[in-house]
Amino acid sequence: MSAVPLEAVVIGASAGAMEALSALLPALPQNFRLPVFVVVHLPPDRKSLFAEIFQAKCRVPVREAEDKEPIRAGTVYFAPPNYHLLIETGRSIALSSDEPVLYSRPAIDVLFESAADAYGPALAGIILSGANEDGARGLKAVAAAGGVTMIQRPDEAQAPDMPLAALAACPQAHILPVAGIAAFLQAL
Amino acid sequence: MSELGAAALEDIEIRLLLEALYLRYHYDFRHYAPASLKRRLRLARDQLGFKTISALQEGLLHEPDMLPVLLGYLTVQVSEMFRDPSYFKAIRETVVPHLRTYPSLKLWIAGCSDGEELYSFVILFREEGLEERTLFYATDINQEALARAQAGVFSLERMQLFTENHRKSGGKSSLSDYYSAAYGRASFDKSLRERVVFADHSLVTDAVFAEMHMISCRNVLIYFDRELQDRAVGLFKDSLARKGFLGLGAKENLRFSRHAGAFSDFVREEKIYQRRAE
Ligand SMILES: C[S@@+](CC[C@H](N)C(=O)[O-])C[C@H]1O[C@@H](n2cnc3c(N)ncnc32)[C@H](O)[C@@H]1O
Numbered sequence: 001m002s003a004v005p006l007e008a009v010v011i012g013a014s015a016g017a018m019e020a021l022s023a024l025l026p027a028l029p030q031n032f033r034l035p036v037f038v039v040v041h042l043p044p045d046r047k048s049l050f051a052e053i054f055q056a057k058c059r060v061p062v063r064e065a066e067d068k069e070p071i072r073a074g075t076v077y078f079a080p081p082n083y084h085l086l087i088e089t090g091r092s093i094a095l096s097s098d099e100p101v102l103y104s105r106p107a108i109d110v111l112f113e114s115a116a117d118a119y120g121p122a123l124a125g126i127i128l129s130g131a132n133e134d135g136a137r138g139l140k141a142v143a144a145a146g147g148v149t150m151i152q153r154p155d156e157a158q159a160p161d162m163p164l165a166a167l168a169a170c171p172q173a174h175i176l177p178v179a180g181i182a183a184f185l186q187a188l
Numbered sequence: 189m190s191e192l193g194a195a196a197l198e199d200i201e202i203r204l205l206l207e208a209l210y211l212r213y214h215y216d217f218r219h220y221a222p223a224s225l226k227r228r229l230r231l232a233r234d235q236l237g238f239k240t241i242s243a244l245q246e247g248l249l250h251e252p253d254m255l256p257v258l259l260g261y262l263t264v265q266v267s268e269m270f271r272d273p274s275y276f277k278a279i280r281e282t283v284v285p286h287l288r289t290y291p292s293l294k295l296w297i298a299g300c301s302d303g304e305e306l307y308s309f310v311i312l313f314r315e316e317g318l319e320e321r322t323l324f325y326a327t328d329i330n331q332e333a334l335a336r337a338q339a340g341v342f343s344l345e346r347m348q349l350f351t352e353n354h355r356k357s358g359g360k361s362s363l364s365d366y367y368s369a370a371y372g373r374a375s376f377d378k379s380l381r382e383r384v385v386f387a388d389h390s391l392v393t394d395a396v397f398a399e400m401h402m403i404s405c406r407n408v409l410i411y412f413d414r415e416l417q418d419r420a421v422g423l424f425k426d427s428l429a430r431k432g433f434l435g436l437g438a439k440e441n442l443r444f445s446r447h448a449g450a451f452s453d454f455v456r457e458e459k460i461y462q463r464r465a466e
Contacts, residue, residue, distance in 0.1 A: 067410055067439050068221075068417075083439055086223040089199075095439050096224040097407050098264050114223040117195055145195075 003146060006188060007122035008071075008087075009034050010115045012108030012138065014041040014130030016158025020178050021054065021128070025076060027182035030059040034188065036076045037065070037085060037115065039106045041134070044082040051078045067095040079106035086114035102134045112138025121146030126181055127173075128152045130162025136169035149173035150181050201241035202229060208245050213255055215329065216392045217262055219416035225262070232261035256332055263330045264411065267304040268349060269363075271406070272438050273356035276312060278458040280358050283433050284316050287401060293322040296400045296427065298391060299408030300326040303337030307366075308354075309404065310380045315360040319383065325398065327389035338386050340376035342367075347374050391420040396427045403428060406437035418446045425450045428463040435460045 013020055017040045028036070042048050051064040058076065065077040065085050070092050079085035083095040084106050094114075101107035112125050112135065125142035127135045129152060143149045151173045154160035167173060176184070202225070206218045217225065229241055236257070238244040248254050270276050287293055295313075297306045306326045313319040328334050342350075351363045367374040389397070391408065403424050409417050424434050425447050434451060436459040442448045451461040 068414060068444055080439060084224075086227070088221070088223045090222075094221050094223050095410060096221070096264070097266050097410065097437075098224060098228070099266055110227065114227065117223070117226070120195070 004121045006034060006124050006148065008115060008119050009036045009124045009126065009185065010112050010138075010142070011036065011038045011126045011128065012040075012112065012130070012135040012162070013038070013128035014104075014108075014132060014134065014159065014162055016129030016131075017041075019129070019158055020152060021050075022057065023178040024126075024128070024182050024185075025054050025062070026057045026059070027186060028058060028060050028076070029186060032060050032074045032185070032188070035071045035073060036060075037079075037087065037111055038076060039079045039085060039108045039111045041104050041106075041108075041130070041132075042081045044105070048078065048081045054078075065093050065095065067093065069093050079111065081106075084110040086110060087118040088114075089118045091118060102132060104132070104134050108135035109138040109141075113141045116141040116145040116147060119145075119147065123147035124150065124185075126150045126152075127163055127166040128178070129157035129159050131159040132162060133165040135162055136165040139166045139170045139173060143170050143172060150184070151175050152181065153177050198226075198241060201245070202226060205229070205241055205245040205248070208249050209258070212249055213252075214393065215255075215259065215262075216390070219392070219413045220262075220411050221413055224264075224411060228261045228264075232258060259330055260332065263328075263333070264407075265301050265330065265333055266407075267301040268346075268353060269304045270308045270350065270353035270357045270359075271305065272458075273353045275406075275435065275438070275458045275460075276308060276353075276357035278455045278460060279435065280312060280316065282455055283402065283460065284312075284318065286431075286433075287318060288316075290401060291321060293318065293402070294325065294398055294400045295322055296325040296327070296398075296403045296405075298327055298389075298403060298405040298424075300328050300337055301330075301333050302342070303340060304342075304350075305404065305406060306337060306384065307340065307376055307380060308357075310384065311354070311359075311361075311363070311366055312357070314380075322383060324384040325387065325400075326384055327387045329388065329390045329392075331388055334386050334388060338381070340378070340381060342374050342376075344369055344372045344374050391423060392416060396423060398427070399429050400427050400432055401429055402433040402435070404435040406435065407440070408437075409440045410437060414444060417444075421445045421447045425463065430463060430465045432463045433460060434463065 154163040454462040
């Protein structure tokens with residue numbers, strides 16, 4: 001699907017995230033080599049349980065992203081609540097407390113746009129279930145940089161709005177059930 | 189000549205703009221964390237109606253009025269009173285008992301934005317009976333933010349969150365004791381500012397100005413690259429008295445800093461450090 005070998009994966013999810021991610025992240029094989037960055041919309045409390053929950057369920061390391069940390073291969077990073085997650089072109093992680101985007105912090109658009117700048121065509125962007133429009137702009141940026149774009153089938157998603165908005169912004173994206181997206185990642 | 193990709197071109201434009209900003213106005217953003225800076229420059233370009241970052245740069249060079257507008261984009265003014273209540277609770281419960289042993293105190297809020305963090309500290313110090321012996325320094329590079337901090341007026345809508353945060357921080361009084369509400373605005377009592385010095389001071393280009401017992405610098409270092417973080421932390425190190433305290437934002441730490449050895453963890457989970465005695 002991509003002209004160059006992929007080097008990173010970004011995922012955005014909101015309402016229905018738990019179910020969709022549970023079908024996707026535990027499917028990653030132990031020797032998966034790409035870093036995976038995930039933004040899930042969350043209430044702005046200090047603590048999120050996503051990283052902990054998926055640590056127990058996954059065969060790859062899962063952690064909450066920290067500011068300025070170097071990116072490790074084969075690791076899943078969750079954005080911490082109340083911070084945007086960005087990728088620097090020098091391939092390190094950055095957090096910011098900029099204004100929420102579309103009422104969300106972390107915002108999927110912010111992650112996807114910065115990752116598209118950092119990885120160009122070597123990036124896969126995935127939009128899963130959600131009930132708003134965040135991620136549509138970001139997925140378009142991934143496509144514009146030549147990356148691979150995938151959207152969970154709206155009729156399969158618990159909340160179809162986010163996949164539908166992403167599809168409207170990025171009609172060339174592949175529409176797949178989560179199982180299909182998992183199979184794509186497994187084959188990398 | 190080879191084609192240069194749009195992204196590489198934009199990176200050149202950004203570097204040139206930051207250089208222009210420095211040479212013309214002495215604001216140095218050249219070592220801020222690039223991804224967030226790029227995002228905010230694109231936002232400025234689009235919202236101010238420029239086609240390219242180069243066009244924005246030309247405007248900035250020739251129109252001094254554009255400087256505060258652009259600084260509004262480049263500096264992020266997102267804050268809350270008693271932001272992360274557990275931080276203020278830790279200050280109250282574990283730092284204040286140490287501070288009590290000093291007859292006079294200096295506290296520096298670096299990157300104070302519109303004053304939310306400053307007022308939080310003054311109120312906390314008043315509740316703990318330390319206000320009268322303390323001199324507070326509130327500094328920022330954004331002069332419009334400093335002016336708002338000096339005015340102490342916030343939208344009334346925000347008081348619900350601030351009140352809740354204050355309560356969770358172990359507040360011993362009611363936040364509403366400190367402001368008067370009118371026309372949708374909350375004006376904080378001027379007595380809270382009596383012991384405050386407001387100053388335009390940059391952690392990038394300015395020097396030490398007094399010896400402090402505590403420095404709170406939250407959600408500012410996160411916008412710097414590592415080199416610049418080292419500079420700022422070095423400044424804190426040189427400004428703090430022996431055994432003085434340094435508080436950072438929830439997602440900031442000294443782990444990667446060149447000066448980490450000069451500090452010990454004081455309340456680890458809250459990013460509160462203590463200057464070693466040496
Ligand atoms: C996100 S706000 C943090 C406000 C408050 N400390 C808090 O944590 O809620 C960041 C502040 O840092 C200021 N700032 C940015 N660069 C600075 C510098 N070089 N020196 C001092 N302040 C700076 C900005 O103008 C802004 O007011």
